[in-house]
Amino acid sequence: MSSLERAAGDAGASPEASGAMLTVLGVALEHAPTAPVLSKLPASMQVLLAVGRAAQDSPPALRGVVHCIGLLVSALRDAHPAAGAVAAEWPHCAKAFAAICQLCVDSRPKVRKQAAASVAAALRAVRGTPSAAPAGAAFATMATRTARAPAKAAREMTDMHGTAGAKAAEGCAQAAATESLYLLGALKQVLGELEEPAAGEVAAAVTGLLALGEPLLT
Numbered sequence: 001m002s003s004l005e006r007a008a009g010d011a012g013a014s015p016e017a018s019g020a021m022l023t024v025l026g027v028a029l030e031h032a033p034t035a036p037v038l039s040k041l042p043a044s045m046q047v048l049l050a051v052g053r054a055a056q057d058s059p060p061a062l063r064g065v066v067h068c069i070g071l072l073v074s075a076l077r078d079a080h081p082a083a084g085a086v087a088a089e090w091p092h093c094a095k096a097f098a099a100i101c102q103l104c105v106d107s108r109p110k111v112r113k114q115a116a117a118s119v120a121a122a123l124r125a126v127r128g129t130p131s132a133a134p135a136g137a138a139f140a141t142m143a144t145r146t147a148r149a150p151a152k153a154a155r156e157m158t159d160m161h162g163t164a165g166a167k168a169a170e171g172c173a174q175a176a177a178t179e180s181l182y183l184l185g186a187l188k189q190v191l192g193e194l195e196e197p198a199a200g201e202v203a204a205a206v207t208g209l210l211a212l213g214e215p216l217l218t
Helices: 002-008 015-031 034-039 041-054 059-078 085-105 109-126 132-159 163-193 198-212
Strands: none
Touching: 002 015, 002 041, 015 041, 015 059, 034 041, 034 059, 041 059, 041 085, 059 085, 059 109, 085 109, 085 132, 085 163, 109 132, 109 163, 132 163, 132 198, 163 198
């Protein structure tokens, strides 16, 4: 982790080197006892967020960041509720987990595939624990916003006047429809891992896509 931290702060560090370190870290997290992982959770999340920002233009490294964040969130399955560990630790996970939820609708296929897999695995790991509620809510926030965006864009396109404005609105509508299509792909893995009320919120928002009559989405 210290090597990754140095790489994140080094503008000259190569994405390939970061990707290799993330691969090693991912393997280590998969096999490490959760107690030491949880003890370093706040610092680890900060490092991964920094590496993720630096890796935005490097899909392989970004996928490594997503995988490691998912593994860290999964470790919360062993946080001790009686000690208030979940309440103490989730704030350190919230920003990073929300970020990988958003990557479920990224334009790069391999990035969104990794994001969906990591989100689903994390939700599965914490299912039935106190972490399930905030984790599910984080995904539901992204999913409902994405699923409702096409209808909002369609209304704005109807109200738009002028050629330039109409073209801009049409572009926004197409982008919203595309992200919703990506969301539907992610839900094949994620929806079954959500607990209530997150599952119901997502299902209701996605059902609203049927009213649009968009062939790609229905």
